[in-house]
Amino acid sequence: xxxxxxxxxxxxxxxxxxxxxxxxxxxxxxxxxxxxxxxxxxxxxxxxxxxxxxxxxxxxxxx
Numbered sequence: 001x002x003x004x005x006x007x008x009x010x011x012x013x014x015x016x017x018x019x020x021x022x023x024x025x026x027x028x029x030x031x032x033x034x035x036x037x038x039x040x041x042x043x044x045x046x047x048x049x050x051x052x053x054x055x056x057x058x059x060x061x062x063x
Contacts, residue, residue, distance in 0.1 A: 005054040012046035019043055
């Protein structure tokens with residue numbers, strides 16, 4: 001996740017709260033273990049919903 005691009009819209013945190021969280025500064029962060037959930041449909045939707053495309057999925061995302 002490109003935190004330098006994050007504008008704090010929190011679409012990802014609302015879509016996949018078990019993977020993303022928003023810190024006190026409004027920047028969204030990946031929770032521990034979140035990277036292993038890249039194949040989860042909610043994570044893919046969170047990436048699509050990001051208004052600045054700050055989320056990039058790697059690995060097997062088609063599972």
